[in-house]
Amino acid sequence: MKKWKTTNNCEIYQITNGRANSYLVMDNDISIMVDTGIKNSYKVVMEKLDDFLDGNDLSYLVLTHSHYDHVGNASMLKERYKTKIIIQKSEAEYIMNPKSQLIPHGTNLATRVGLGLLMRIKSKLNKFLNFEAVEPDILTNNDHSISSNCYLIPTPGHSQGSMSLIVDDEVALVGDAMFGVFWWSVFPPFADDVPIMIRSWGKLLNTGSKLFLPGHGTENSRELLEKQYNKYKVKYP
Numbered sequence: 537m538k539k540w541k542t543t544n545n546c547e548i549y550q551i552t553n554g555r556a557n558s559y560l561v562m563d564n565d566i567s568i569m570v571d572t573g574i575k576n577s578y579k580v581v582m583e584k585l586d587d588f589l590d591g592n593d594l595s596y597l598v599l600t601h602s603h604y605d606h607v608g609n610a611s612m613l614k615e616r617y618k619t620k621i622i623i624q625k626s627e628a629e630y631i632m633n634p635k636s637q638l639i640p641h642g643t644n645l646a647t648r649v650g651l652g653l654l655m656r657i658k659s660k661l662n663k664f665l666n667f668e669a670v671e672p673d674i675l676t677n678n679d680h681s682i683s684s685n686c687y688l689i690p691t692p693g694h695s696q697g698s699m700s701l702i703v704d705d706e707v708a709l710v711g712d713a714m715f716g717v718f719w720w721s722v723f724p725p726f727a728d729d730v731p732i733m734i735r736s737w738g739k740l741l742n743t744g745s746k747l748f749l750p751g752h753g754t755e756n757s758r759e760l761l762e763k764q765y766n767k768y769k770v771k772y773p
């Protein structure tokens with residue numbers, strides 16, 4: 537299992553990978569799960585968390601945004617580990633009522649064509665996107681401190697209410713604000729508002745973080761993000 541450690545001894549473990557990443561952050565005795573993976577990965581999530589938490593509750597579940605592949609096990613986590621769910625205000629209705637979920641815009645020709653095809657079979661899509669509705673506990677729309685070394689910042693663009701968890705100003709867990717699938721690019725295949733997303737990259741760089749853990753793929757270096765930010769901020773001023 538992939539693991540990272542910050543100067544102030546915060547530990548970050550990757551809980552799921554493949555279809556969608558989720559992470560567990562331990563800041564001393566505060567446990568913070570970031571995203572949940574898809575519903576089908578519930579067994580992996582449960583086994584690992586049972587092990588890590590050893591009978592303790594999960595302090596918080598941070599949902600970077602409401603897309604089905606990030607929130608699939610939120611309901612199970614709340615029930616099993618008595619966790620408090622944190623999400624941005626503008627995303628909350630989509631986890632309370634999964635059918636209301638918005639489909640993001642494709643950022644390139646392939647994803648735009650693909651989405652067009654998917655929309656034509658929307659009834660099937662609804663089934664595919666399904667997850668159990670769940671009530672959030674803490675709604676934010678601004679910076680929000682969680683523990684002595686961890687805080688949330690809004691990083692909109694992929695969706696209106698996307699946010700990132702900053703650990704020790706060293707590691708940022710960014711959801712789909714960027715992608716980690718290509719070694720040459722962090723640009724995600726879907727985004728509601730590209731110029732706003734690029735500005736969020738600037739905000740993430742301003743935290744001083746050196747490593748960016750995305751919802752899909754592997755970690756992005758600060759060097760790559762800086763390169764991409766400088767390129768796209770000219771294209772989308």
Ligand SMILES: [Zn+2]
Pocket residue numbers: 601603694712
């Ligand atoms: Zn997403």
